[in-house]
Amino acid sequence: MFFASDNWAGAHPAINERLSKESTRFAAAYGTSELDQAIEQRFNEVFEREVAVFFVATGTAANSLSLASVAKTGGVVFCHSEAHVIEDECGAPDFFSGMRMVPVEGPNGKMLTANLVERIARYPQDAVHHGRAAAVTMTQATEAGTIYTLDEIEEIARIAKTNGLPLHMDGARFANALMALGATPAEMTWKRGVDVLSFGGTKNGCWCAEAIVFFDPGLAKDFAFLRKRTAQLFSKSRFIAAQFEAYLKDDLWLGLAGHANTMADRLRAGFGSLNSARLAWPTGANEVFAILPKASARAAEEKGAKFYDWLEPRDMPETVGTDEMLIRMVTSFATTEEDVDQFLSICRG
Ligand SMILES: Cc1ncc(COP(=O)(O)O)c(C=O)c1O
Known part of the structure; x- marks a missing residue:
């Protein structure tokens, strides 16, 4: 009766098996192996477009570096008032991005769009003293176990875009949300205006595998340097790729x-x-x-x-x-x- 967290679950046997197979061979390091590259391609298929993918170790790293990739000096990021990025990551997103998380209230873990609009308006681009709006982040599925509908995602994206802000999605439980909505990965992200995604694998059967997915490759231009500087470029990155290979195979x-x-x-x-x-x-x-x-x-x-x-x-x-x-x-x-x-x-x- 383990209901404490999906983080308490082990790893799925198919993922363990793939890891074990990987451990007996040599391959190029630091994300340059054929396997790393093949899995990056696999993400293109999953999202039905060319995406830029970067593997990292934790959900906190995925969120923090996603936000750091769109950082502005003096920037603020709008998130739900009980979002993981503001409540449970010990300020890592602020630390890595140099930006502040600004809470937006709403019932059941979902930002109310009226509150989002009102909050963004408090941080105009010339607000040297307050800081300026720089990004919006939403969680899908939310920390309260609820799900934003596709139309709700689109509406948040519309507000973000109207204000010139990129939209990040914390998808630590991305697969659970997809299955609950019966949507495709593309429909729940870029087709509705999401720019950057933290794609979680760990909670759903991986041993330790998270990815940052950029739907606009322009946003990923300098990301390789950011990931290295923040110590998230793994020499044996192929072990994350191997987990994703088994994870994504036959829609496991x-x-x-x-x-x-x-x-x-x-x-x-x-x-x-x-x-x-x-x-x-x-x-x-x-x-x-x-x-x-x-x-x-x-x-x-x-x-x-x-x-x-x-x-x-x-x-x-x-x-x-x-x-x-x-x-x-x-x-x-x-x-x-x-x-x-x-x-x-x-x-x-
Ligand atoms: C919604 C959400 N985002 C991000 C994370 C962060 O994941 P990690 O603990 O791997 O840093 C979690 C972990 O519980 C989470 O629930």
Whole structure:
């Protein structure tokens, strides 16, 4: 019953196998191997256009360097007020980009477009004292487990473009969002105006594989130098490429994310049918937030369940009673139906 995070899951056997095969041969270093180059090409197919791809090790690096690549001196970046870039990366995006993250509020992890427009207007290009608008970043799926629709992505992109700002997407759970929407990678990104993507693999079955994808190769012109200077150019980069090869082969990645989402659906349905516990807000991908009696949560923990106690978001519609608590559960490719059913039966009491 591991629901603490999809980061707790191991790596998928097909990815392990590919890594193990890679470990027995020699190949050119620093991203120049044939395998690295082949996988870069593979990303072109996945996104149905020529993209510039750079492998990095962590989601924090992907976000930070994506934003650093579009940095302006005195720039500010607009993000949701509970986004990973502002809450959970210890200021790494600010550190690497030299820019400030400016929070934009909105319910259920999604920026309200009216708030985004209002916030951007506070940072005109000549605002030497405040700083100037430089980029917008959005998370898909969001930290609250919700999903921006394709039209919502397009509307945020329109606002960004109207203000001359590039749009970055934090796709740490990109595959889960794709599967929830039933969209293609192209439809959820550049076709709706996303310029730069943090493409996550680690949470969804890789061992350690993240990529930055530039849909406008012009934005990637100097990126090779930025990645090297920020110590994210791996000599054995081909081990990230090998993971992506297995990950993308025969759409393994989509199958794994689909499974994680199905397990989350099972949790959602289970909570929907309990009298003693309830969903805190609707989610669409592989994260579920529930309010349950403290006693049930403790009983589940005693039986080995892992999940996070969660701080109530500012705009949460439900109230948490004094004998209750809010928890976050995240499913992954490795979650089983038995895990879900056992957890629900404990909550049922
Ligand atoms: C939405 C989101 N973005 C980025 C990250 C960062 O990933 P990492 O911990 O690999 O730096 C996470 C990790 O939990 C995340 O949930």
